[in-house]
Amino acid sequence: MDRAFLSLDTVHTLLHRRFSAKKFDSKYHLPKELLETILEAGRLAPSSYNTQPWEFLVLRGARKNQLLPHVYYNDQMIHDASALVVVGYMHSSAINAGYLSGFCKPEYRDRVVNGVASLFKDRLQGDGVLIDAYLKEQCYIAVGQMCLSAALLGVDTCIIGGFDPVGVGKVLRAHCNPPKIACLIAMGKSAMQITRKARKSKESAIKWL
Numbered sequence: 001m002d003r004a005f006l007s008l009d010t011v012h013t014l015l016h017r018r019f020s021a022k023k024f025d026s027k028y029h030l031p032k033e034l035l036e037t038i039l040e041a042g043r044l045a046p047s048s049y050n051t052q053p054w055e056f057l058v059l060r061g062a063r064k065n066q067l068l069p070h071v072y073y074n075d076q077m078i079h080d081a082s083a084l085v086v087v088g089y090m091h092s093s094a095i096n097a098g099y100l101s102g103f104c105k106p107e108y109r110d111r112v113v114n115g116v117a118s119l120f121k122d123r124l125q126g127d128g129v130l131i132d133a134y135l136k137e138q139c140y141i142a143v144g145q146m147c148l149s150a151a152l153l154g155v156d157t158c159i160i161g162g163f164d165p166v167g168v169g170k171v172l173r174a175h176c177n178p179p180k181i182a183c184l185i186a187m188g189k190s191a192m193q194i195t196r197k198a199r200k201s202k203e204s205a206i207k208w209l
């Protein structure tokens, strides 16, 4: 316990403070430095082989509205949020030796480059669907870290999976290559109360062996 940064109570409060805001205050402007810190939480997230296959595209103001024809049920939320972070992921062919060498520690380089190549070719059998699922898994870890960091900063969020990735990809084609989209995150100030957590019981979620 003496190594803890926060008290148990504070951590529990934070976990309940992070909720999916379904309505945003359209008058609120999310300060850039808060947004930058939330994006930094995504950039610093862990990923398998440290592949970091994500790209975060930040849309503010009217730019967000370009995506409205391609979202299901979430249009008002996106319209009213102060910022929308589009979480894109790279094509597996771009996760190659050149890319990985850009940040990999030299002592791990060969292991990582060979490991990633073998993962795509052997374990995932070169299957585009399986590879995309693997890459999206990494992105969701960054998404979780961003949303929790946002809650710490008093910023409300809603993760959005209800959209057409092909349509959104087409709109953003010029900014991500290729335009593969994992999810969207609306950010700003909630215009509704924090919702109570509706969760299955501890007993059914957790087994102590």
Ligand SMILES: Cc1cc2nc3c(=O)[nH]c(=O)nc-3n(C[C@H](O)[C@H](O)[C@H](O)COP(=O)(O)O)c2cc1C
Residues within 6 Å of the ligand: 018, 019, 020, 021, 022, 074, 158, 159, 160, 161, 162, 163, 183, 195, 197, 198
């Ligand atoms: C991958 C993912 C996709 C989601 N997509 C949507 C969505 O399209 N629209 C929405 O209102 N909420 C969406 N949510 C929010 C969930 O509904 C919400 O996290 C869940 O009901 C638990 O509520 P809480 O986040 O307030 O604790 C999504 C959450 C995740 C993790």
